[in-house]
Amino acid sequence: MKFTTYFTMNEEEAAMYASEKLGYLFGDEFHLTCKEIGDGNLNYIFRVVDEISGHSIIIKQSGPVARISDEFKLSPDRNRIEYEILKLEDKLAPGLVPKVYGYDSMMNCTVMDDLSDHQIMRKALMEFKTFPRFAQDISDFMVNTLLLTTDVVLEHKVKKDLVKNFINPELCEITEDLVYTEPFSDYKHRNDVFERNKDWVSEHIYNSVELRLETAKLKFEFMNHAQALVHGDLHTGSIFVKEDSTKVIDPEFAFFGPIGYDVGNVMANLIFAWVHSDAHQQGEHKQWLEDTIVETLDLFIEKFSLAWDRHVSEFSAKTPGFKEYYLATVLRDTAGVTGLELCRRIIGLAHVKDITSLGGNVRVRAERICLSGAIDFILKRDKFTCGEDYLITMQAAMSKFARENDE
Amino acid sequence: MKFTTYFTMNEEEAAMYASEKLGYLFGDEFHLTCKEIGDGNLNYIFRVVDEISGHSIIIKQSGPVARISDEFKLSPDRNRIEYEILKLEDKLAPGLVPKVYGYDSMMNCTVMDDLSDHQIMRKALMEFKTFPRFAQDISDFMVNTLLLTTDVVLEHKVKKDLVKNFINPELCEITEDLVYTEPFSDYKHRNDVFERNKDWVSEHIYNSVELRLETAKLKFEFMNHAQALVHGDLHTGSIFVKEDSTKVIDPEFAFFGPIGYDVGNVMANLIFAWVHSDAHQQGEHKQWLEDTIVETLDLFIEKFSLAWDRHVSEFSAKTPGFKEYYLATVLRDTAGVTGLELCRRIIGLAHVKDITSLGGNVRVRAERICLSGAIDFILKRDKFTCGEDYLITMQAAMSKFARENDE
Numbered sequence: 159m160k161f162t163t164y165f166t167m168n169e170e171e172a173a174m175y176a177s178e179k180l181g182y183l184f185g186d187e188f189h190l191t192c193k194e195i196g197d198g199n200l201n202y203i204f205r206v207v208d209e210i211s212g213h214s215i216i217i218k219q220s221g222p223v224a225r226i227s228d229e230f231k232l233s234p235d236r237n238r239i240e241y242e243i244l245k246l247e248d249k250l251a252p253g254l255v256p257k258v259y260g261y262d263s264m265m266n267c268t269v270m271d272d273l274s275d276h277q278i279m280r281k282a283l284m285e286f287k288t289f290p291r292f293a294q295d296i297s298d299f300m301v302n303t304l305l306l307t308t309d310v311v312l313e314h315k316v317k318k319d320l321v322k323n324f325i326n327p328e329l330c331e332i333t334e335d336l337v338y339t340e341p342f343s344d345y346k347h348r349n350d351v352f353e354r355n356k357d358w359v360s361e362h363i364y365n366s367v368e369l370r371l372e373t374a375k376l377k378f379e380f381m382n383h384a385q386a387l388v389h390g391d392l393h394t395g396s397i398f399v400k401e402d403s404t405k406v407i408d409p410e411f412a413f414f415g416p417i418g419y420d421v422g423n424v425m426a427n428l429i430f431a432w433v434h435s436d437a438h439q440q441g442e443h444k445q446w447l448e449d450t451i452v453e454t455l456d457l458f459i460e461k462f463s464l465a466w467d468r469h470v471s472e473f474s475a476k477t478p479g480f481k482e483y484y485l486a487t488v489l490r491d492t493a494g495v496t497g498l499e500l501c502r503r504i505i506g507l508a509h510v511k512d513i514t515s516l517g518g519n520v521r522v523r524a525e526r527i528c529l530s531g532a533i534d535f536i537l538k539r540d541k542f543t544c545g546e547d548y549l550i551t552m553q554a555a556m557s558k559f560a561r562e563n564d565e
Numbered sequence: 566m567k568f569t570t571y572f573t574m575n576e577e578e579a580a581m582y583a584s585e586k587l588g589y590l591f592g593d594e595f596h597l598t599c600k601e602i603g604d605g606n607l608n609y610i611f612r613v614v615d616e617i618s619g620h621s622i623i624i625k626q627s628g629p630v631a632r633i634s635d636e637f638k639l640s641p642d643r644n645r646i647e648y649e650i651l652k653l654e655d656k657l658a659p660g661l662v663p664k665v666y667g668y669d670s671m672m673n674c675t676v677m678d679d680l681s682d683h684q685i686m687r688k689a690l691m692e693f694k695t696f697p698r699f700a701q702d703i704s705d706f707m708v709n710t711l712l713l714t715t716d717v718v719l720e721h722k723v724k725k726d727l728v729k730n731f732i733n734p735e736l737c738e739i740t741e742d743l744v745y746t747e748p749f750s751d752y753k754h755r756n757d758v759f760e761r762n763k764d765w766v767s768e769h770i771y772n773s774v775e776l777r778l779e780t781a782k783l784k785f786e787f788m789n790h791a792q793a794l795v796h797g798d799l800h801t802g803s804i805f806v807k808e809d810s811t812k813v814i815d816p817e818f819a820f821f822g823p824i825g826y827d828v829g830n831v832m833a834n835l836i837f838a839w840v841h842s843d844a845h846q847q848g849e850h851k852q853w854l855e856d857t858i859v860e861t862l863d864l865f866i867e868k869f870s871l872a873w874d875r876h877v878s879e880f881s882a883k884t885p886g887f888k889e890y891y892l893a894t895v896l897r898d899t900a901g902v903t904g905l906e907l908c909r910r911i912i913g914l915a916h917v918k919d920i921t922s923l924g925g926n927v928r929v930r931a932e933r934i935c936l937s938g939a940i941d942f943i944l945k946r947d948k949f950t951c952g953e954d955y956l957i958t959m960q961a962a963m964s965k966f967a968r969e970n971d972e
Contacts, residue, residue, distance in 0.1 A: 309785070309788055309789070310785075314734065314737070314738055314741060314788065315734040315735070315738060318732050318734040318737070319732075319734065321732060322729055322732045325725050325726075325728065325729045327721065327722040327725040327726065328722070330721070330725070331721055331722060334721060338881065339880055339881055343880070345880055367884075367885060367886075370881075370884045370885075371884050371885070371886045371887060371890070373881070374881040374882065374884045374887045375887070375890060377881050378716070378717075378881075378882075378891075381716055381721065382716070382790055382791050382792055383789055383790060383791075384789050384790075384791055385789055473746055473750070473752055474745065474746055474777075474780070474781035474784050474785075475781065475785075477774075477777045477778050477781045478774060478777075478778070479774075479778045480778060480781045480782070483778070483782060484785075
């Protein structure tokens, strides 16, 4: 087989591709087998194993059409973006992304480390596992990939070239619709609300003119504010973990946008894990998550400030008071995005298992707690300046639900 | 001559270029002569006249190095940007830019209408001429080229492609330095302050930590906020006028930035003309300028609002209250930029003749009035919501100078 024109591979073809093109990764003698292991929406993921040495790699191929729905037509250019971003992130935050070995623009696939010894973080958290390094690792990842790609650090012309290279219209459009618009209006009639929360969502979300206005403001900041190279999809399903390792994957949504977009996604998805543990009455795990929610943001703030002092050489950025102003805008965006992500995963098209795995009353309660918190995060986004502020808001939302429902 | 490799042309070569490449613009028989008429900083401007028909055109060629100073090295790609922008602006705001006939990527030149029957507006205003159409024309130009290139109007993917096409790192860097940084710090020791105002500038500008901080904030908004396709250099030296016509030229600084950048430049340069007329005690002309300052902004606001209602189809942008929010941010940026332009043309490297043509005490006074107003525009930029606000601030600055100097 020649692999000279694009087609979507099956398992057998992916194994042949590896043995023809990637033999150098396996040594002199190898016998490759392949399994498709993907359950994502946009790509085919093949795990290729050398049955002789046991060594394995991943081939990730873009389909011509996103799997989430035929409505989303995506050009396979997202695989080039993913490859280049992983290379860059590996330089900026070494050890916190998988190594990539190559990118094939014909077959639209990327070859990278097999992380089968890791687990998808969302799944692990739903099994009530804890990851003592997570807050340290993810705050390192965010500070290093985000602050170091802004123009307070990069030479301005270098940064503008990067902005140009990573303009990502198709993936951004998905976010603009699914995160910033549909959860607050259902204008495309694609929302998917749990039956028993439909009235609540109509009353508290769809009918809120204030929420519509504030999310519209956030939407245009997302679209226009080319601040840093954001991952663009940094939820717990895009993070592989094991006890002593954290790897961020799937940067195909990456583009230059607001730093708070990534930080807010991490915060919201830790909150999903928190309501999930609460629903299962896993007090100890819930406590670990509370500590992690607080630590993740506080470490981000602390490291951001230290990295600023170390790396910022831009003349105007060094003006007294500018760091504090800049960080305050990042934290404001972070709170707004936390609220958006909490809403869109409950109201919008793409849900999270932390919530959908819950049944009946427990799901009703978990969703309303998240949405109540979300409304505060969005409307009062100026007020969230440390990790504790997030916890207080979510605990207040939980107490409010208990009060209103005579728990 | 073949014109197959780039060189900077002289008058004779430009005439040969026109007869070899542009004969179709002149009919069957022609006899071309050429004069270089440029006094700009970045380009060579050749006026080519057919002595038989009298018809004339302009050939604008980029030099390999900007003339303003050898420190600014510019790629000639700015001529492609200029050509494409003029084409686009002519579509968006018909009749308000010169027609362009072609662009030669080898010789880095653009061929366009000869506007010799027009006059550069700065010069005309310094001769105390009035232009009854100006406020109407420039507000049309700004609303149509700015609002119609935002993503409240354009389909988001189309707009992102335009952003990518017009990323303009070199010219933006000049603005970042000369407008947003150096006037407030002199960190590159290139500022050029009128001797008798040096102490005043040190005390009120260089020593103001508040001004440094606020201009740093504005600088990062300029660099990161890809709102609309701004002209980027919309002062009265970039506008050709005659009694019944207004033509905006020189869009080589164009890129996607804040709408207020263009509007603020127009406002500041009308203010320079106003202090110039005042210095020459031209009461009637000064009054016309006061009316024009007020009308220009008020017409911009009125037309912006009407155009919004007519053209905006973006779902989130139609949220009640969003137009008012968006316009308020534009007006805030406009005031900030008005202040920046007033400062940089007095303190920075590139001055304006409205001011430098004044002598002695008169210049001292005009500069201090402009700078006093500028400080208000920058520090209180939230407060300028209509044309009258600008006039009141400048009149107050004039009265303050009179009080403090026992006039």
